[in-house]
Amino acid sequence: MKITGQVWKYGDGVNTDVIFPGKYTYTLTDPAEMAAHALEDLDPGFAANVQPGDIIIAGKNWGNGSSREQAVTSLKYAGVGAVIAVSFARIWFRNAINNGLPAIVHPEAAAAIQPGDTVSIDLETGQIIAPTGTFYFPPFPASLQNILTDGGLIPHLRKRIEQGEINHA
Amino acid sequence: MGYTFAEKILASRAGEIVEAWPDVTLSHDNSAAIRQIFLRIGVPRVRFPERLAIALDHAVPPPTTRHAQNHAEIRRFVAEQGIRHFYDAGRGVCHQVLSEEGLIRPGTLLLGADSHSTHYGALGAFSAGIGRSEMAAIWATGHLWLRVPESIKIEVHGSLGPWVTSKDLALYIISVLGADAGLYSSVELHGETIQSLSMASRFVLTNMMAEMGAKNAWVAPDTTTAAWLREQAGIEVNPHPELLPDASASYKAVYHFDASTIEPQIATPGRVDNGLPLRQVAGVKLQQVFIGTCTNGRLEDIAAAAAVIRGKKVAPGTRLIVIPASSRVLQAALQAGYIETLVAAGAMIGVPGCGPCMGNHMGIPAPKEVTLSTANRNFRGRMGTPNAPIYLASPTVAAASAIKGYIVHPAEIE
DSSP: OEEEEEEEEOOTTOBHHHHSOGGGTTTOOOHHHHHHTTTTTTOTTHHHHOOTTOEEEEOTTBTBSOOOTHHHHHHHHTTOOEEEESOBOHHHHHHHHHTTOOEEEOHHHHHHOOTTOEEEEETTTTEEEETTEEEEOOOOOHHHHHHHHTTSHHHHHHHHHHTTOSOOO | OBOOHHHHHTTSOTTOEEEEOOSEEEEOTTHHHHHHHHHHHTOSSOSOGGGEEEEOOTTSSOSSHHHHHHHHHHHHHHHHHTOSEEEOTTSBOHHHHHHHTTOOOTTOEEEESSGGGGGGGGGTOEEEEOOHHHHHHHHHHSOEEEEOOOEEEEEEESOOOTTOOHHHHHHHHHHHHOTTTTTTOEEEEESHHHHTSOHHHHHHHHHHGGGGTOSEEEEOOOHHHHHHHHHHHOOOOOOOGGGSOOTTBOOSEEEEEEGGGOOOEEEOTTOTTOEEEGGGTTTOBOSEEEEEHHHHOSHHHHHHHHHHHTTOOOOTTOEEEEEOSBHHHHHHHHHTTHHHHHHHTTOEEOOSSOTTTTSSSSSOOOTTOOEEESSSOOOTTTTSOTTSOEEEOOHHHHHHHHHHTBOOOGGGOO
16 A cells, blocks of 8 residues: 655644544534544644645644544545654544554654655555655554555454454344 | 553553453444444444443533434434433433443443543543444444553652642643653552542543543542442442552553642643643633533532632623533532522533533633633633633632632632
């Protein structure tokens, strides 16, 4: 799986409420509508200008706060291809993997990569190729890689249930 | 080498991936959205309906048609699937209600589709927040992968001073250690200060550990825990001494705090770890004060607010909103006369639930209006308006500040 896009860079401690405001969590369900409000309270220019495959570079504790999955899906619907951060809040990280959005912890890459850079990520080989250099990361554990490859936890689960690997009754 | 609480309850060493079978799962107004994901899995029935607990609390009673439709969809699902542990609008905030109902005990494994699911560690449970897709997966299969977390030990000694509460302790710890100090970790709260706290005060700590990034938080169950569950739910519990962490367990960090040195704290807008001693922000003018939520909406909190406010009036130009965390808290506060005291002072009383905590309704600030809240988050836009700053504090400080109309130390209220 390869992802190539331009970089949007943000700082430390970006929380779920500025990624997707709580006031929309029970009223907005349409993907296009959700995408239109992504990062609304942090970067009002983001939703209108983000392109498919674009990559977010973040500081420490990206996605801290609420468990709301829209803090991942709104970015995915907006076209974001991956997020690279110094560190992730744990529920945001789980939600990202479970929705097929690669989330990569890489403090050096997060520091070196600049806004507007064009960056490629190769999930199989564990490489981030940026104008400032190539960065390596350990590939995801097989169980997580399978979830990403299948497009998220739900399609992954459907596949395993159909194949009789998981009991549901 | 011994085992931490997390290692014992998950029966594996830190770093291992386990399949966890939760005893209880929690969801709230997000249950309709989880149902939509559940339907995509293609399984007709919830595997263990008796393990599901659903409480409507985030927007109650519904402020809009869409919120009402959301609730209606959840009620249909509850009926279709035979979900017994369903708590409809008005019963209260999920974390308070599930605790009062005795669904969580020492040794319970709970996964909740809510970030403050760390809450139940105060009862000696292992409880962690997860996402909606994960909840749908548990509904279908009964299990979910978890990574056994590394543990952090926080030891607190000494007595909290006058006007200082467990909220101040929580805000202080988070301000010292930082909002990411507990990332991916199990936070064990030890020491005589913790064990001397009431259950209401313990819940504040385990609830707030979510704001330090913790996967779960934990307090050793003791006679206080047992007495509270007996009184609230009429149950006798096994304290599960075999789940107590071993003295020789391995921690990635151990921190010591002296409670006697802590002053009333204020978290300044934007981040929960922006904590400062109150005196450094005294005088900030307030248009709104909110006392309530799963963090600080219990009887103890409302009693503390009423004690400060009794015989006084809310300052002109300041609104005071008080929302009990549950219908049971509301009834007890009515019987004790606290609600009478608060209403006489000019407070507004809301329906038990989350209220304006995450900006759905019942207390949205206007742009540039400043709110002091007893909730757990002060993020930009949290209460529904991006440029309306939110300060966090204890109910005691909130009540005193409502009388003055600006942030003030409760000792200054004569």
